[in-house]
Amino acid sequence: xxxxxxxxxxxxxxxxxxxxxxxxxxxxxxxxxxxxxxxxxxxxxxxxxxxxxxxxxxxxxxxxxxxxxxxxxxxxxxxxxxxxxxxxxxxxxxxxxxxxxxxxxxxxxxxxxxxxxxxxxxxxxxxxxxxxxxxxxxxxxxxxxxxxxxxxxxxxxxxx
Amino acid sequence: xxxxxxxxxxxxxxxxxxxxxxxxxxxxxxxxxxxxxxxxxxxxxxxxxxxxxxxxxxxxxxxxxxxxxxxxxxxxxxxxxxxxxxxxxxxxxxxxxxxxxxxxxxxxxxxxxxxxxxxxxxxxxxxxxxxxxxxxxxxxxxxxxxxxxxxxxxxxxxxxxxxxxxxxxxxxxxxxxxxxxxxxxxxxxxxxxxxxxxxxxxxxxxxxxxxxxxxxxxxxxxxxxxxxxxxxxxxxxxxxxxxxxxxxxxxxxxxxxxxxxxxxxxxxxxxxxxxxxxxxxxxxxxxxxxxxxxxxxxxxxxxxxxxxxxxxxxxxxxxxxxxxxxxxxxxxxxxxxxxxxxxxxxxxxxxxxxxxxxxxxxxxxxxxxxxxxxxxxxxxxxxxxxxxxx
Numbered sequence: 001x002x003x004x005x006x007x008x009x010x011x012x013x014x015x016x017x018x019x020x021x022x023x024x025x026x027x028x029x030x031x032x033x034x035x036x037x038x039x040x041x042x043x044x045x046x047x048x049x050x051x052x053x054x055x056x057x058x059x060x061x062x063x064x065x066x067x068x069x070x071x072x073x074x075x076x077x078x079x080x081x082x083x084x085x086x087x088x089x090x091x092x093x094x095x096x097x098x099x100x101x102x103x104x105x106x107x108x109x110x111x112x113x114x115x116x117x118x119x120x121x122x123x124x125x126x127x128x129x130x131x132x133x134x135x136x137x138x139x140x141x142x143x144x145x146x147x148x149x150x151x152x153x154x155x156x157x158x159x160x
Numbered sequence: 161x162x163x164x165x166x167x168x169x170x171x172x173x174x175x176x177x178x179x180x181x182x183x184x185x186x187x188x189x190x191x192x193x194x195x196x197x198x199x200x201x202x203x204x205x206x207x208x209x210x211x212x213x214x215x216x217x218x219x220x221x222x223x224x225x226x227x228x229x230x231x232x233x234x235x236x237x238x239x240x241x242x243x244x245x246x247x248x249x250x251x252x253x254x255x256x257x258x259x260x261x262x263x264x265x266x267x268x269x270x271x272x273x274x275x276x277x278x279x280x281x282x283x284x285x286x287x288x289x290x291x292x293x294x295x296x297x298x299x300x301x302x303x304x305x306x307x308x309x310x311x312x313x314x315x316x317x318x319x320x321x322x323x324x325x326x327x328x329x330x331x332x333x334x335x336x337x338x339x340x341x342x343x344x345x346x347x348x349x350x351x352x353x354x355x356x357x358x359x360x361x362x363x364x365x366x367x368x369x370x371x372x373x374x375x376x377x378x379x380x381x382x383x384x385x386x387x388x389x390x391x392x393x394x395x396x397x398x399x400x401x402x403x404x405x406x407x408x409x410x411x412x413x414x415x416x417x418x419x420x421x422x423x424x425x426x427x428x429x430x431x432x433x434x435x436x437x438x439x440x441x442x443x444x445x446x447x448x449x450x451x452x453x454x455x456x457x458x459x460x461x462x463x464x465x466x467x468x469x470x471x472x473x474x475x476x477x478x479x480x481x482x483x484x485x486x487x488x489x490x491x492x493x494x495x496x497x498x499x500x501x502x503x504x505x506x507x508x509x510x511x512x513x514x515x516x517x518x519x520x521x522x523x524x525x526x527x528x529x530x531x532x533x534x535x536x537x538x539x540x541x542x543x544x545x546x547x548x549x550x
Contacts, residue, residue, distance in 0.1 A: 012529075022463045023457075023460060153200065155196045156182075156196070157185045157191050158181075158186060158196065158506055159196045160176075160285050
């Protein structure tokens with residue numbers, strides 16, 4: 001039931017324990033107890049809303065920055081990664097395999113904001129060897145959802 | 161003048177009596193509908209992608225009459241794996257334009273004028289006209305809510321006559337969502353043992369069962385040689401528009417059906433056949449995901465109707481719920497018309513599926529959870545209002 005609850009909440013976090021209980025043929029109490037446990041254990045990190053900011057009329061620039069890092073004695077990449085993660089403009093940090101080490105997702109109001117962040121905060125860190133910034137031009141899909149399309153039901157109302 | 165020239169049998173087939181109701185529903189704005197009998201999911205992308213690839217590779221010619229060899233092999237593997245049915249792809253499997261074509265072929269291959277075909281009702285709307293158009297006589301056998309609309313031998317046997325050529329089974333059932341489990345089928349098989357007739361089993365919803373295992377009539381002892389299995393890709397893989405189904409069964413019957421098929425259809429759409437190969441090879445995990453989603457919606461609907469005070473047996477297959485509305489003092493058609501006018505919710509009167517469907521409505525859960533919940537809210541308001549009036 002755990003996995004199913006998580007799967008349902010990931011799709012729509014506004015569903016109530018009572019509604020989920022019906023969907024899974026369980027009781028509201030049992031589902032609520034399981035959700036509370038998942039929250040306490042930190043399995044459920046937060047309830048998030050996916051927003052198409054472009055549609056909402058807010059200018060928002062997103063960049064993916066490929067960062068090469070010199071690993072530190074004792075902590076490897078962790079210390080640098082956590083220091084980068086502390087900046088509020090940073091949305092996500094991943095350690096990746098391949099030509100570089102950290103993938104850093106940054107959001108800002110303008111291109112200048114991001115350029116400033118990279119040149120004054122990120123590139124100057126001792127352990128950072130190089131940064132390659134990729135600005136996002138268009139979002140097609142995020143968190144498993146397609147952007148910019150209305151899923152209209154083209155089927156007639158009644159069809160046997 | 162032309163109307164008098166038309167074939168008598170075709171004249172005999174009535175266009176659906178509730179056509180007018182459908183037309184109104186389909187033209188109205190802001191209607192929340194639970195009226196559609198096809199999946200709301202799009203065909204899985206890898207299947208669509210394979211179809212596009214087949215076009216890029218210029219696979220645009222006819223296939224063999226019976227269907228692409230590799231597709232027939234995949235179908236044979238699938239039927240064996242899923243339902244323990246062994247068919248030779250060489251001469252026991254025919255790929256058709258939807259399950260619908262397979263039904264028509266089977267009836268035309270079997271029926272001599274006056275032959276009777278038994279159809280348990282409520283059921284899918286096409287069997288009856290298909291029997292009439294093939295020159296046969298449809299014989300309705302009612303099934304009942306008290307037995308979850310399962311067919312029993314006691315209900316069936318009295319309708320068998322020397323003229324009976326076949327029985328058409330459709331389980332999991334449209335419109336009730338009823339299923340026939342092994343024990344139910346065994347009783348039917350036993351009762352049929354002493355009669356000379358065939359079973360046409362339309363198992364198009366076989367993948368869509370909840371908490372039970374689908375059992376094919378053809379897999380029961382003594383039934384293999386007298387059962388035609390019809391199945392397809394429409395419901396299981398969300399491929400209704402591709403028009404692709406198949407029939408599997410006794411050689412002599414398949415041979416006759418293939419004869420009709422090759423002279424009237426030639427072969428099923430090639431692009432659909434390549435897509436279907438991909439669906440059978442790699443599509444079952446997607447089917448599982450869809451089934452899980454349907455199952456959740458099914459529980460929401462059943463619980464929703466019961467909490468309105470409507471009697472609603474638990475349907476274990478397809479994607480329909482069949483609640484009883486008779487207790488509100490309306491016929492099913494009145495209920496549907498009033499519901500459409502007052503609350504703009506479109507559902508299908510049970511009477512469209514045979515007399516024994518009167519007093520019930522068919523609600524499909526091939527819709528998003530949000531649509532289902534909005535429809536339930538509106539219907540609850542409607543039911544409460546009319547229950548008070550009584």
